[in-house]
Every structure is written in C-alpha cells, then in structure tokens.
Amino acid sequence: MTDTESHERTPNRLIDETSPYLLQHAYNPVDWHPWGEEAFExxxxxxxxxxxxxxxxxxxxxxVMEHESFESEAIAQLLNENYISIKVDREERPDVDQIYMSAVQLITKRGGWPMSVFMTADGKPFYGGTYWPPTSRMGMPGFQDILLKLTDYWQNKRDEVVTSADQLVEAIQGMAAPVFDSAQLNVETLQSAMKSIIAVADMKHGGLGGAPKFPHPMDLRxxxxxxxxxxxxxxxxVVSLTLKKMLHGGIYDQIGGGFHRYSTDAHWLVPHFEKMLYDNALLVPAYLEAWQFTGENEFHRAVVETLDYVLEEMTSENGAFYSTQDADSEGVEGKFFVWDQAELVDALGEERARIFNAVYDVSRSGNWEGQNILxxxxxxxxxxxxxxVGLEEIEETITSAKKELYKLRKQRIAPGRDEKILVSWNGMMIAAMAQAAFVLDDEKYLNAARNAANFILSKIHDANGNLVHSYKDGRARFQAYLDDYASFIEGLLELFHASGEEQWLEQAVKYSEKMIETFWDEEHGGFYYTANDHESLIARTKDYQDNAVPSGNGVAATVLAKLGRLCERSELxxxxxxxxxSFSGLIQEHPRACGQGLIAVDFLLGPSREVVVIQGENSQASEEMLTHLRRTFLPNGLIAISQENQPGELTRSMFEGKDLDVSRVYLCDRGTCHVPAESVEQLKTQLCALDSEEC
Known part of the structure; x- marks a missing residue:
C-alpha cells in the first residue's frame, strides 16, 4: 500500500505520539492504542x-510484519473485533519490553522483535512470539490463524487461558528480580572469568561464539x-583479533564509518544494517583502550571515523545524539550501503576502481545477493x-575514493533516522566522546560531550530535577530508568576526567544520590530497573546481565566505586x-553474562589509583606528561586535571597541599601519593614500577 493510500485513512491514536516507530503505524487499519490505562480499561x-x-x-x-499484517484489512478486522491492540516502542518503554520478553522466552525459548504478546486486561500474558507471517508457511504458523485460534480459546476455554496467564506471571516474577547466592569475588574469580571468555573466542575470525555474531564490547573491555x-x-x-575483524568486516560501514548492529555470519560480512547509537558508543572505548594498549593505528582510525560519523549523521541541532538509523531504505534492507561493481568503475575510473575493488572485495557477481558489501x-x-602497486598508491586511492563515494552515496535515498534522544544512550555516547577527547587530545569531541550533557541537564528532567527517559519534538517523556541514571553519571565522570571541570563531578554526585534514593533495594542490595514510584506492572525487574547494553547494576556499581574514590565518599x-x-553468584557462575560487572570488580579489587595532574607554569613538561597519560592504558586510573579555579569543594582533598604553580603528576592511592613526577621520564618510571614492568 502506498503512503498516499494509507494516509487517506483516518489516523489511529498513535498519531499523537512522538516515537517514529509508533508514528509509522499511525495510519494502519488496526485500531492501535499507545500503552496506557485507556487501553486496559x-x-x-x-x-x-x-x-x-x-x-x-x-x-x-x-x-515486514507491519506491511504484511498490520496493513492488511482482513487482519485488522480480526484484531479490531476481538482484541484491544497496543503498540509499544521498546526504546521508550524498556520496562514493558523486559517483562513481556521474559514471557515470550518462557513460551518459545527464544526472543526478538517484533515481539507479539497476548494478555489479559490486567496485563497477564498467556501467549506470545516474535514475527509471524500473515498466513501459515514453511512450518511457521500464520498470524491470522493464531488470532482465530486464540479468539476461540478466549471465548470458549477461558479457564485454561487464565490458568496459563497466572502460571506465566508467577514464572516472570521469579525471573524479574532474582536473588543470587553470595560469592567471594577475588583475583581468582577474575582469572577464571578471563579463561571462560577466551574459551568461546573464535581464533580465526574473531568474536565470541559463532553466528550470529555480536560485538560484545563489555566483554572485550x-x-x-x-x-x-x-x-x-x-x-x-582475542581482543585485538576481534576488533580488527569487525573493523575490516561488513559490520563496519567502510564508507561512512560506524558499526551496524551485528553480523549474521561467522566472519562479520553480512550485518543487520541498522546502526544503533549504543553500539557505536560502547565500541569506541573498546577501540580507544585497545589503541592505548597495542598502539595499532587501525584502532585509532576506528575511533575517529566512528565518532565523526556520529557528529555528522547522529547529532541534533541541540547537541544531543539521535537513537538509530534504519536498516531499510526504499523498503529494501541494506540497499543504501551496498555497491555494484559497474557503479564503482563509473565513479572512480578503471584503474582506481581496480585498486579499490581489490581492497574491498568487490566483484561482478557480488558477495551478497548480487551486490557487494564492502x-x-x-x-x-x-x-x-x-x-x-605501491602501498602508498593504494592508501592514497582508498582515502580519496572513500570521500568521493561518501558524497555519491549521499545522493541515494537514506534510511530513516529515529530522532528520539534517550538519556541512557546519550550518556554512553557522552562517555565515549569525552574519553576520546582525553585520549586523542581533541577539543571537538570534548565540546560534543559538553553540548549533549548540557542539553540533558537543561531539558530532559521533570520539575523536581529527576531525569526523564526520552525527548522528542520538544517533549520530555517517561520516567527515567536505572540505566538512564547510571549511564549519564558515567558520561559526567568521563567529562570530568577529560576536562578537569568540577561542575561535571558535582552533577555526577547529584544524580548518584537521586539514583540511590529512587532505585536502591535496601533488603537485597542492588538497584531495581524502575523507580520506586513507577507505574505498577506485573513485575519489578532488576537488570543484572549485560545484553546489547551493559546491565544497569553493572554500570551503577562502576560509577559509584569511582565517585566514592574521587570524592572520598566511602558510603558510595x-x-x-x-x-x-547482590549478583556476585551470577558473576562467579556465569562471568560471560556480566562483562560490566567484571569491569567493576576489577576496579574494586585494585590496584587503582588517583592520577592528579598539576599543569603549572612549565607548559612543556605538563603537556609531555599529559600526552604520555593519554597514550597509556590505565583502566583503573582516576584522573583529575588542575584548573584555574581549583580546588573546588569535591576535589579539594586531591589538590590539598600541592603547589598548583609547579607542573607535576601525582600517582596516589586513597590520598597517599608517591613522590611527584616532574618530567615524562620520571612519570614513565613510576608507572612502570607500579605495574611491576621492566622500565
């Protein structure tokens, strides 16, 4: 059905929503409701x-399911006559998504999107699945058949439906906020975790596990x-191979920069082509840290190209970052990103195309559905x-060709972009931009992080100063979740590390206190995913395991440990x-589910140190020492850089007794500092000694 035909209809209730996903369904013949009491009543x-x-x-x-089923007049009639239909954007309501995804996984042993759930008027699920074709085919039940069958069950076997729903709710509640046995976490735990991750590594193609392959940035870090x-x-x-293979694979956009969602095959060639803000935000620190550790220039390139892609294509006028780019354009997945050999010859000329095509695996027959994924x-x-051909000629050819092909690709019909601004994902990208600003010494990325943070602080909160989850079209909506607070706090912390500006640390402390007040579970420890005054759902979940993004509890533990050390707040x-x-038993038994938790444990076990940088009057000495710190992998280092207005209230103890006019770097452990380094040579010697390395 064309857009013109669909828009001749009267829109349904979704027309007043801000979510692009919901608005895509606003002219469906299905009588959609947004999630809310009106639908349940x-x-x-x-x-x-x-x-x-x-x-x-x-x-x-x-x-696909929208075009096949929700645009179907016959299926819409079945839904409208027999059901109340609710459409939810999982990015706006991850709390709803988490709960009912648990139901689908219990029913089908797998999950995914679109997620389809049938439930009672009190929110109790009794059947569910993911994508269904409109009619039965290839052993897959048809959506139309399912609707008819469940209508019959509802009308004629209600007792069975209610019993099934009650049993599912009981199972979901048992999964929602699990209580784990306490385990003693120590260095041996970390060593065992390392072996566990290595054991599933693909030492030929990189990555953890087989196809489909996901980036797993928390595990890599x-x-x-x-x-x-x-x-x-x-x-x-394992880390180096995986990062290289991803960077050289089709999961990476070789022309525009940035990473697609995941690879459908074992060698990173064919991705699902959507680009998510969080994937790119989480992969940037992995590449940054790998560059610090190995010095591989390819990792540096990945960071710069990915962040420049975000600045070019995923940054709003107000400075905050958009959520996603679609996989499809003109109704075809990947069409925007793939190339025909003849097209490249026309664009680059025979000789340059010969070089480019040899580098990027381009052939007449293609490597995917007759086209070429670079x-x-x-x-x-x-x-x-x-x-x-000389190496220099190849490098010059691909550098110039990529710029030309980027301009050529811009003339295509681009995939849709979801311009919601989500606090959690923005926090991740603020952290990535700020970390890159420090490591690469690039003010462009620091300003980008500042702008996004300032927008959240000024616009995405309620009248009481609490964070709100989502912003679009001038409307801040939905109560913030745990990962909104935890990820934003992490972004603020990285801004402080990169800039030395205490205002970011002040905000990090403020929102940490709100997070504790709003989400903390005093009885069992850890944080709930939703606030203590959140809408009542059939379960209140706790987020312990990493998924595509790090667990809220893993990030919360990490930022509280760092803030406690920086601000001498032992209670944090x-x-x-x-x-x-609260999830030590899970970390002990299933470390590969808890990459962010392992990062927190590594910090808490130490050694960790405060690195106090006094820029002073000897600009050359301080810059040389700062440059060395930027290039050094110090995962558990907490960096504080002196500013003209320091010391402030929160960092007073870090700078107390130190002459702010003399260029020095102090390596400290809970306020006890070694003899300060006054030259880069002294700093290198001290860092080597602390790491027990030969200097």
Missing amino acids: KARVEDKPIFLSVGYSACHWCH ALLRLGKRFDSQEAID NRPKSLEQVATELE ETLAVRTID
Missing part, C-alpha cells in the same frame, strides 16, 4: 484480550583489563603484492560493593 469493559506488539523503528522484521592484570597475551590477542578480507600489503563505595555482592 477498554479491554476490561469490552471483555477482550489485549494484543501487545513491541518493536523499534530500525527493526527490519518489524517493518573486561578481557583487555584481565589480559593486562594477568599478563595474558592470549587475552590481548569489506577488507586482505591486508593492504597483500593487495599491493597481488596488484603490483560501600553501595558499589553491596551492588556487586
């Missing part, structure tokens, strides 16, 4: 079950720390030898320890 009054459909704007199969701690070259090799299966040195460190203890 209507289901109660009309004695109908609820059909809940959950997805997000960049989801390819969500688009944890493994880099553990490789350093235990001097394990094998761990470092990737780099060979090294530039290998290509130079095969083509008998105590809460960090209690948070880790």
